[in-house]
Amino acid sequence: MVERFLGQTQAPIQTRHTRPGQLRDGCCRRRPSSSTSGRRDAAIQDLRRGTQLAELLRQQVELIPEPNRRDAAVANVGEISMALESSLSILQSGMVSEVGEVGMAAPAAAATYSSDGGTGVSRNGGPVVSRTRRVRHRRARHGAELPIIKEILTEAPENDCFHWRKYGEKKILNDEHPRLYYKCGYSDDHKCPAKKYVQQQSNNDPPLFMVTLINEHTCDTLFRDEPNSSSASQVLDFTKAPPLSHPLIAATPWLKKEEEEESTSVTLATTHWLRTWAVLQRPEHQALVLEASQRLGKYRRVDATA
DNA sequence: GCGATTTGACCGTC
DNA sequence: GACGGTCAAATCGC
Structure with missing residues (x-):
């Protein structure tokens, strides 16, 4: 029996427990729709497909034998997954609340939370009302x-x-x-300044957590190869990703200016995905993408014959 | 034995 | 003085 991917609920994809071959049949390309809700649905479908592909890519990069390069690549794919999941959150909430500065190295930019006690929406579509709370300026010591x-x-x-x-x-x-306080596991070895605070926001099942990320990771860049290194091809580098005005976006017909105010969240979410996709299209990443595609094709054939 | 986690104390800011 | 963030000794688990 062929399981449908598009028919699944909006629950988050549990990437940690997804095995090779679990990419669902039916995640083929959506057709552009003329309505805003149709475009939103189409974007959600594409982002879900992207999440599945990112998981597949993660499984591939985990086969890299060198631990340092493997960890860096896995970390980057993790960023892709976070970007896609954040984008999904945007689309499903219909609202955008960017917090802080977002660099190209961290494409998972958008958040569904406003620190002034606003409302967000969980990924299963239900509203999340964060309590009004006093927010102090976070300062270093x-x-x-x-x-x-x-x-x-x-x-x-x-x-x-x-x-x-x-x-x-x-x-x-x-x-x-x-509130739980974490610092990068390499903070001592590599002086990585990255930290994160985690605080449970609701008693839902599953519960929702507000994750605040402080400082960029520097540890992963230590693992990256020099630009001239022939082995650099398996490390995804978002610092070279195209800008938001990349022609890929302009060439997407269902993102035209009409109904601009309602398509803002669609545009933002799709931008994240297009940026991710553009990075994967770079020649140095083609070997990984090709292998992932071949495996995807194999799994689809298995599904089709099931 | 070693690394990760826990937790009370301490420190800086408001 | 209250509060949030960090430190570091004690504890836990592999």
Whole structure:
């Protein structure tokens, strides 16, 4: 029996437990729709397909024998997955609330949370109302503002492919759940400044967590090869990804200016996906993409004959 | 034995 | 003084 992917609910894809071959039949390209909701649905379908492909790619890069390059590649694919899931959240919520500065190296930019106590929407479509809370400016010990890279509402706060070490836990005033403090597992070895705070936001099943990421990782760049290295091809580098105005976006017919105000979230979400896709199209990544495609084709044939 | 986690104390900011 | 963030000793688990 061929399981349908598009017919699944909007529950998040549990990438950690997805095995090779689980990519569902039916995730073929959507047809552009003239309506805004149709375009939104189409974008959601594409993003889901992208998430499946990212998982497939992750399984491929995990076969890289060299631990350092493998970890860096897995981390980058994790960023892809986070970008896609964030984009899905945007589309399913119909609202966008960007927090902080987002660099090209971290395409999972958009969050479904506003730090002023606004509302978000869970990935299964239900509204998430965050309590009004006092938000203090986060400052480093010596008074400097901590750069918040992004805030993400997620059901899987651990699922970002980075190695974190917990260093504290604190009961926060007027919050039911404690805040957990993590720093990069390489903070000592490589002086990586990345940190993240995780706080449960709801008692839903599964619960939702607000993840606040502080500082960019520098540890993964240490693992990257030099530009002239012949072995650099298996490391995805988002710093070279095309800008938002890339022709790929302009060439997407269902993102024309009409109904612009309603298509903003579609555009943003699709931008993340197009950027991801454009990176994967780069020649140095073609070997991985080709292998993933071949495996995908094999699994589809298995599904089709099942 | 070693690395990760826990948790109370401490520190800086407001 | 209250609060959030971090430290570091104690503890846990493999």
